[in-house]
Amino acid sequence: MLLRLAVCGLALLSLSAQDRVDLQVVQQIKAEAYERSKVMETLAGLTDRYGPRLTGSPEAREAADWASKRLISWGVQNVHLEKWGPFGRAWSVEQYAVEMVEPRYALLTAMPLAWSGGTNGAVTGEVIQAVFRDSYNPKKMAEELAKFKEKYKGKLRGKVVLLNPVQDLSPSTQGLVKRYTDAELADMAKAVGPTAKVGYDPAKTEVPEEPEKLGPFFNSLNVKGIETFIAQLYGLRGERAKFLKDEGAVAVFTADGRARDGRTAAEQAGRQEAEFPMGPPSFVVTAEHYNRLVRLAESGTAPKVRVMLKVKTEEKVDSFNLVGELPGGAKKDELVMVGAHFDSWHAGTGATDNGAGSAVMMEVVRILKSLNLKLDRTVRLVLWTGEEQGLLGSIAYVKEHFADPKTMQLTSEHGRMSGYFNLDNGAGKIRGVYVENNDAMKPVFEQWLAPFRDMGVSTVTLRTTGGTDHLAFDAVGLPGFQFIQDPLDYGSVTHHGNMDVYDHVPADDLKQASAVIASVVYHAATRAEMLPRKALPKPAE
Numbered sequence: 001m002l003l004r005l006a007v008c009g010l011a012l013l014s015l016s017a018q019d020r021v022d023l024q025v026v027q028q029i030k031a032e033a034y035e036r037s038k039v040m041e042t043l044a045g046l047t048d049r050y051g052p053r054l055t056g057s058p059e060a061r062e063a064a065d066w067a068s069k070r071l072i073s074w075g076v077q078n079v080h081l082e083k084w085g086p087f088g089r090a091w092s093v094e095q096y097a098v099e100m101v102e103p104r105y106a107l108l109t110a111m112p113l114a115w116s117g118g119t120n121g122a123v124t125g126e127v128i129q130a131v132f133r134d135s136y137n138p139k140k141m142a143e144e145l146a147k148f149k150e151k152y153k154g155k156l157r158g159k160v161v162l163l164n165p166v167q168d169l170s171p172s173t174q175g176l177v178k179r180y181t182d183a184e185l186a187d188m189a190k191a192v193g194p195t196a197k198v199g200y201d202p203a204k205t206e207v208p209e210e211p212e213k214l215g216p217f218f219n220s221l222n223v224k225g226i227e228t229f230i231a232q233l234y235g236l237r238g239e240r241a242k243f244l245k246d247e248g249a250v251a252v253f254t255a256d257g258r259a260r261d262g263r264t265a266a267e268q269a270g271r272q273e274a275e276f277p278m279g280p281p282s283f284v285v286t287a288e289h290y291n292r293l294v295r296l297a298e299s300g301t302a303p304k305v306r307v308m309l310k311v312k313t314e315e316k317v318d319s320f321n322l323v324g325e326l327p328g329g330a331k332k333d334e335l336v337m338v339g340a341h342f343d344s345w346h347a348g349t350g351a352t353d354n355g356a357g358s359a360v361m362m363e364v365v366r367i368l369k370s371l372n373l374k375l376d377r378t379v380r381l382v383l384w385t386g387e388e389q390g391l392l393g394s395i396a397y398v399k400e401h402f403a404d405p406k407t408m409q410l411t412s413e414h415g416r417m418s419g420y421f422n423l424d425n426g427a428g429k430i431r432g433v434y435v436e437n438n439d440a441m442k443p444v445f446e447q448w449l450a451p452f453r454d455m456g457v458s459t460v461t462l463r464t465t466g467g468t469d470h471l472a473f474d475a476v477g478l479p480g481f482q483f484i485q486d487p488l489d490y491g492s493v494t495h496h497g498n499m500d501v502y503d504h505v506p507a508d509d510l511k512q513a514s515a516v517i518a519s520v521v522y523h524a525a526t527r528a529e530m531l532p533r534k535a536l537p538k539p540a541e
Helices: 002-018 023-035 039-049 057-073 136-152 184-188 212-220 223-246 287-298 352-370 394-400 412-416 441-455 468-476 490-494 507-526
Strands: 077-102 110-112 123-129 159-162 251-252 282-283 305-328 331-341 377-384 415-423 430-434 458-459 479-487
Touching: 023 352, 023 507, 039 057, 039 305, 039 352, 039 507, 057 077, 057 305, 057 352, 057 377, 077 110, 077 282, 077 394, 110 287, 123 251, 123 287, 136 223, 159 287, 184 430, 184 458, 223 468, 251 305, 282 287, 305 352, 305 394, 331 352, 331 394, 331 412, 331 507, 352 377, 352 490, 377 394, 377 507, 394 468, 412 415, 415 507, 430 441, 430 507, 441 458, 441 507, 468 479, 479 507
Parallel strands: 123 159, 159 251, 251 282, 331 377, 331 415, 415 479, 430 458
Antiparallel strands: 077 305, 110 282, 123 305, 305 377, 430 479
């Protein structure tokens, strides 16, 4: 027993020695991050000038070209766009309008859904309510689609179709902006036991119907599960869009729980793959205007609506990941990676999702370069596209460089990869990190983050989190981590909506995040050993 305790003690002393924080460097990083920050300037470029950045669109490419030049001007090396694909169809909005013209004129607040077809000028149609009980449960959605086709076949030609019932607009009792309390963070820090990511079997997996359970369900999926689930869900939506188009619908209006109080939110109507035809012009209409149309239709005074949607498309395009490096010294062949997703949806300018994360990670490499800090390992920045369509960019990159989770055949780069750090939960400051069941990393992060405790960084939890690009690394046994961030108004106001703009990003939060991550990356790049890993996963079934 005494010998065993002595060995454990030596191991802890070794860990403590190699993970001791260089407080002089931390002080330099804090000063650079706060006193000479460029992070909001970068964010303004990515959003006000070059947002939104829908994957595959010319706007995303223009934003990447601008970001590349900015990185080069800071002295970042090997800056390039690394192709992946094929992605599918490029799609951009050029112009749109949605108006009620009878029984009264009203300009309606609406947003087109991505990969909707255009109208070839303004078209007018009478509203018809054809309720489709939408669901994130593909099995139930398939059943609903079969009933919907049978009920409305031959009844939709020339109509503007309202797919949802009246929306409940009961006042919310929750505040719009949230920061984690100490009690919430303490609860988050409690270990809940190992929770492995799971796959998704379309025939067996039950998808919860309750909205509050959908987030935890999605976060529980592994990479292959996410790919399978999204492909099935959007495949069904694409099938619905094809039916509506084939039946001659002029346009399709949907409601969305986030689209109320003047806000809109929008993702996609169907599939982006070029082999799938685009559906009819489809819009999310803000709840107050949507409900008016429904009430008029139910009263027997079917309103008429005029829509115009002009889109620009290109078939069978590839996408890219934006890459840049700070070369290392003594261990330059070993890698520490940082990243965030560069793409966004199109309703706003992609500020909190995820221009903020991209701007912070660009700022991290700027800080390290500006301070001319000695880095033993090469630090590689990668900004991903295709995240919103199912982590496509990061999955493609990991398959190319490290391993395919389906086979777990490892490349030589896999053995030289130390760890990956991700930022993608809005614009809030960092409060800690998810360690993804990697017990050996918990004391490492606790030491690294200790100098930032007075800035609110308190929580190192063994728990896992999902839905971000770190999953692609974790899926092949590489240390991949997502930071815990204050939610702010990410879920209540900005997520995928027209309020996802620069003004909803607090500068001090991004400066704090930049300082924290720059310090973590510096210490990972100069650590005596690479970061500890979990056991290699088995090939995904």
